[in-house]
Amino acid sequence: MTASATETAAASTETPRTDVVGVVGLGTMGAGIAEVFARHGFSVIGVEVDDAAADRGQGHLDHSTSRAVARGKLSEDDAAALLGRVRISTDLSDLADATLVVEAVGESLDLKRSLFSRLDEIVSPDAVLATNTSSLSVTEISAATSHPGRVVGMHFFNPAPVQKFVEVVRTVVTEPRVLDEVTGLVEKLGKSPVVCGDRAGFIANTLLFGYLNHAASMFEGRYATREDIDAAMRFGCGYPMGPLALLDLIGLDTAYEILETMYRQGRDRLHAPTPLLKQMVSAGLLGRKTGRGFYTYEKPDSPVVVDDERTPSAADAPEVRRQVRTVGVVGTGTMASGIVEVFAKGGFDVLYVGRSADKVDAVAARVAKSLDKAVQRGKLEESARDEVLGRLTGTTSLDDLSSVDLVVEAIAEDLAVKTTLFENLDEICRDGAILATTTSSLPVIELARVTSRPGDVVGMHFFNPAPVMKLVEVVSTVATAEDVAETTRALCGAVGKVAVSCGDRAGFIVNALLFPYLNDAVKMLEGHYATADDIDTAMKLGCALPMGPFELLDVVGNDVSLAIQRELYLEFREPGFAPAPLLEHLVTAGYLGRKTGRGFRDHSR
Known part of the structure; x- marks a missing residue:
């Protein structure tokens, strides 16, 4: 890479000259970065502190490429060629001819500044120095060099050979040609680069770790179990992992350091590490890498979760404590129609109530259309479709709910309207009937208190579209009877849903x-x-x-x-x-x- 006027003018269209790439630090991330460059034909020099660390780095590379071969992602010849392009050293001076050096050492500002100061004296003046830091100030790291304009953040995500995203972090003095060249290089590696400014956490970690910290705080406050918090985000939002399992994967020490750095820079209380994280780190409960974090693992570095003292036993499985044969649904919108379909497909007779005959007919039409689509896709037999429709009864009279065992309210998210409905249900429904609300944000206790049976009132928060989404949040107030909450959880399982339990506070989980x-x-x-x-x-x-x-x-x-x-x-x-x-x-x-x-x-x- 040179800084000539001709090359600077062409920077946006030419890929950078990266004949030799150096990678300093060959832990899981550094070895992954080295593999990415080698996969794309670059000669790579990996540098570690000593022979033992170098051997571990070689082991990371061998293991990763072997897995790729076993999965059919890489041929044996290509794997051998890839490994042949990587040379591992314990001497930084071997990077003298590198045109790009990527640092992937421990997340310590002093360590990184010391390394960059040494690299600044070794590589040529036009070589680019990149840091893979996920949270530290790239500006402070660059200030340790005599040419801070050539320093840039190049934040890969783990595992680097798989993840397609790289944050390219500019400082206020990063040279435009460096930014353009590194962005072009990232694209050449088959990744999607996003350029952002130098602030703690950059884009992804700023948003991700606030969420993870909040989840850890929720668990610390015993609002919900670890299993329910993780299941809620997997089944309610479609996330690939729950937040507590993800913290275990990242490493609780790493998470704590990132949050601490973000909090020190931004003073946002949402980034102040929840005390539980510090306690777990101090106790050596760092997640998968130590075999125990929020969950317990088969052995260190294993992804296999094993039972521990917090694991629910088979005896804890919810049972139906109150008999439920017939279900009433109040409401005729999309959510109400979906809930009608869910219970009818689960084998329950369903009575649904609308304010007019047209609205009642619209529910039947929505359910029939949904079932017809399932038949066309081979997901439902025609005979089953007819059976489901045969379990449905529509009415415009709330009084017809007098004999049902469970009523699910799915009307407008308006506290006054819902309160009036629950006053009516209290007068109409039989003793012992469960009264459930699908509210997503209103206090369930406000609905319970207007009835003479607050112990029978529970939250049953389905997600849209109800026939597809697997999650139901079962919300207990301070007055909800335990047999009501347990029966509701059991009913969710009976209709193919995943129930999670939580208390009655804004947002639930x-x-x-x-x-x-x-x-x-x-x-x-x-x-x-x-x-x-x-x-x-x-x-x-x-x-x-x-x-x-x-x-x-x-x-x-x-x-x-x-x-x-x-x-x-x-x-x-x-x-x-x-x-x-x-x-x-x-x-x-x-x-x-x-x-x-x-x-x-x-x-x-």
Whole structure:
């Protein structure tokens, strides 16, 4: 890489000259980075502190390439050629001819600054020095060199050979040609680069670790079990891993250091590590790498979870403590229709109530259409379709619910309207009938208190679309009878759903973890740190989420998101939960997302 005027002018169109790439630090991440470059034909010099560390680094490379061969991702000849392009050394001076050096040593500012100072004296003046730090200041690292303009962040994600995303981090003095060349190189490696400024956590970790910290705090406060917190985010949001399992994979010491760094720089309380993390790190419970963290593993570095003292036993499986044969559903919207279908497919006779005959007929039509699609796709027999439809009865009279065993309310998210309904249900329904609400944000206790039977009232929060989404949050108030909560959980299992238990507070599990993360993304956009497209790319490719935050916000509806965020802020009084002004402004302007044709993006085309 040279800094001549000709090359600088062509920087945006030419790939950088990277004849030899150096990688310093050959742990899991460093070895993965070395493998990525070698896979794409580059000669790589990997440097470690001593022979033992060098042998471990070679072992990481051998293991990774062997797995790729076993999975058919790499031929044996290609694997041999790849390994042949990597030379491992214990002498930094071997990097003298490298045109790019990527640092992947421990997450210590002093260590990295010392290394960059030494590299600055070894490599040529036009070589690029890149740090793989996930949270430390690239600017502070660059200041240890005599040429800080050639220093850039090049944050790969683990496992580097698999993950397609790289954050390219610029400082205020990073030379434009360096930024362009590194971005072009990342693309040449088959990765998707996103350029961002130098602040703790960059894009992905800033958003991810606030969410992970909140989940650890939720567990620490015994609001829900580790299994239920993780299941809620997997089945409610489609995340590949639950937050506590992900913390174990990352390493609790690594997570703690990243959060500490982010908190020191930004002073955002949401990034202040929850005390439990520090206690677990001090006790050596670091996650998979030590064999125990939030979960217990078969052995250190094993992904296999084994039972421990917190693991629910078979005897803990919920049972139906109150007999439920018939189910009533109040409401005729999309959610109500889905719940009707779920219970009817589960073998229950369902009586659904609408305000008019047309609305009642619309429910039957929605369910029939859904079942017909399942038949066409071979997921349901025609005879089964007819049986399901035969279990449905529609009515316009609430009084017809007098003999049902369970009533599920799925009407508008309006406390006054729901309260009036529960007053009526209290008068109509038989003694012992369970009264459930599908509210996603309102206090369940407010509905229970207007009845003469608060112990029979429970939250049963389905996710949309109910026939598809597996999760149901079973919400117990301080008054909910245990046999009601247990019966509700058992019924969820009987209709093919995954039930998680939680207390009656704003957001329950999923929304309490999801919406602060979405709000943080809006604040990041509002601060002009990155574009909506780049933030979405970071979270989809860097964290393997099914949708980026702005895609999701436009699907959910910015008005719905704002209402939930306001509920969270009012309940927890956490400054970081205050709705981002940009979200407020979009809602005021009527830019609600897909349903209005415009939200964070224009959907009218």
